[in-house]
Amino acid sequence: MFRSRIISTLPYIALVLFVGVGLLAGRGGGLSFDLAPTEFTLSNGMNVVVIPDHRAPVVTHMVWYRVGAADETAGKTGIAHFLEHLMFKGTEKIEPGQFSRIVARNGGRDNAFTHYDFTAYFQVIAKDRLPLVMEMEADRMVNLRLTDAEVLPERDVVLEELRMRIENNPMAQLQSEMGAALYGAHPYGRDIIGVKSEVAALDTEDALEFYKRFYTPGNATLIVAGDITPEELKPLAEKYYGRIAERAPSFIRKRPPVAWPKADERIVRHDKRVREATWTRYFPAPAYSTAQGHEGAALDVLAEILGGGTTGRLYRALVVKQGIAASVSSWYEGSRLDAGTFGIYALPRVGGDLDAVEKAIDKEVARLLEDGVNDEELNRAKTVIVAGAVYARDSQRTMAYSYGEGLMTGLTVDEIHEWPDRVNEVTKSDVLAAARKILSGTHTVTGELLPGDAP
Template sequence: MPRSRFLAPRVLGPALALVLIAAFAAAWFWRDGDGAVSSALQSFRLANGMEVLAIPDHRAPVVTHMVWYRVGAADETPGKTGLAHFLEHLMFKGTAEIAPGQFSRIVSRNGGQDNAFTHYDFTAYFQVIAKDRLPLVMEMEADRMINLELTDAEVLPERDVVMEEQRTRVENSPMSLLQAEMNAALYGDHPYGRDIIGHKEEIDVLTTDDALDFYNRFYTPNNATLIVAGDISLDELRPLAEKYYGSIAQRAPTFERARVPVIWPAEDRRIVRRDDRVQQPTWLRFYPAPDYSNAGAREGAAFDVLAELLGGGQTSRLYRNLVVTQEIAASVGAWYEGSRLDAGKFGLYALPHVGGSLAELEKAIDTEIGLLLADGVSEEELARAKTVIAASAIYARDSQRSMAYAYGEGLMTGLSMADIHEWPDRIRAVTADDVLDAARALLAGVAVTGELLPGEGT
């Protein structure tokens, strides 16, 4: 089976954060077959409730086929954490038509690539393949939507695989352990406060019945969205969607979420973690932030620009002042994580120069934040930040997968097609006053600060 790409909390850093912003912004820049910018996004709904979206790009006879389910790690039953990610693994275990482990091999033999990923708010499966093989992958994906066969012989060994993944990605990663503590402090009892992969002791007792119950409850067409990007039009996609997905009956009610609210910490928190595996100390800070859908168009765009301007790369304020001028940081960055349903966060991270002090570095970062809050930003650095985002979007628009992901993630986390389509216009409209308002809304409040240090203990 393909390597699972579960989306657990990690230090994004400016590079990956900018990729996510660019993919989001690039949705507006989709080009038609002649290379011109196109907004010919088309969608419809099947009679069984499944949403279908076509993103045309006729430059090459290739398509990206994605099925998104509106269920993720934050929707699991208490006591059964890790079930969404576990089922993602099990979806490759076969049906009556496709033997266990053969799904990915069939895709590969036909010149394609496939994978899957789990998020707090969704789970998705995709294939990138030649256009003439699209019916093949649609038939296989539709088959495992309703005909997955699971037995202890398949499920229990795969549970061991997930347990090993938990050990590798969380237990054996001091940074992951620190971030897990920080997320718990930031989000409290909300599911965003725990890792997507789940708690070790709960993963270890997940059963075949648990997986089948989850599958039968959530993997139903009225809880799914089909996105096909590439050499396809809605007229071509509609009959295929009707043939392969339209005949699937709803087997469960459309999922209505009922989550506990996010209650932000009432005061600043500091978490210090020591680990003898750590060679270089790291400083982190998480600020409470609304997600894109709750922030609104203007404020959400301003958060993105603030992250780029403050710590998005080598032209950012923190990098120029702390790495280049003062030479007290080896690396520094900022990001805004807004693609969630219930709440986001704004993050900062920094690594001191070898032998440097985290306390000195933190003081310098706080000074820069204070200057920004007091004096605002210049038109020059504002223009530079927006230019960087726009340039990244131009590169990202050449990727079908980035485009399909941008729309899928946005739709799964409360945005409309119009919200996604208009995002670059909103980035361009951000003013210096908007950025200052965003900084005051985020950076003047409480925060969770983390320190990862060499040495014994945890």
């Protein structure tokens, strides 16, 4: 899995988000992105997006399914991620385990990932091998072959992954509890990998039922980035994907609304495996797609001003001036369909005091809410974000991911493409309004991870 809540360090979250949905669509550099990528729809309802990048004869081919961990039925959590594993088990044409080997023999690489709102599969390969991977991916969209011989051992693999990534990771356990407290009964409040007891009960019938219901052309988007034009891709898409018939009714999501905490919550975990204490706080926030006006872009800018590296207010106050923290950061996660999160993370100096760190953070947040931001830090934050767009475009795969993630979480191609413009339009008033809405108008979830046994 590329993307999930099963992450070892919060700075990594900030990095992923920095090169995420909006940042990769900026203008400049040597790529031909003055115009938005081209979109078209096949007769069976499958959406297609083409992102030209002619610097090398290579393409990134991705198929995104509009179904993820938040779409699972009660008692079947983990099935979206489990099926992601099983999609490599073979068809009538391709023997179990051979899919990735074929891609590798042809000089490419492949992988897949599961999110709350989508599941996706990709290959990076030479342009002249694109028809091969399109044929293979189209084949497993309709002809996946599963038996207990493949499914049950893979279930054990997933259970081991759960043990390693969640049960053996104190930070992941804290994040799980904090997510549950923040999102409540909404599916975002549980881990993408699922509830252990429910994963252990998943079987072949469950996997095939989920596959047949959701893995259909009308519930999928094809994204191809690289040395390809729309005129070249369209006949290939029609040849390999256009002939696949729909086999399930249109998927209409039915999720409970997000009910934010009605009071501030604090979760404290003690663990012998932890050497240094850490402090984390989650704030309820909108998703990019549900934010109003410039609110989403303003939250990106706010996160950069408050905790974006060594120039952020929190770092300068807690690390440089006061010397009470070893690191501190903030981030905004808006790449979800229903709701997002704004977060702050701090690691005290060795032997430091969490209470002192929390009070210092609260003081800096209060100062920002009272005084707002100045022109210098606003312009610096916007420059960092937009520059990141240009630099990140060097990764063809990341560009394709950016558009796919945005489309799967409620944005349009134009909105993704124009994100740097939205960032540049953010004003000091926009940042202050977003800060006051998120940082002072909500109830938070605070997490403390402490070394040793609980008292």
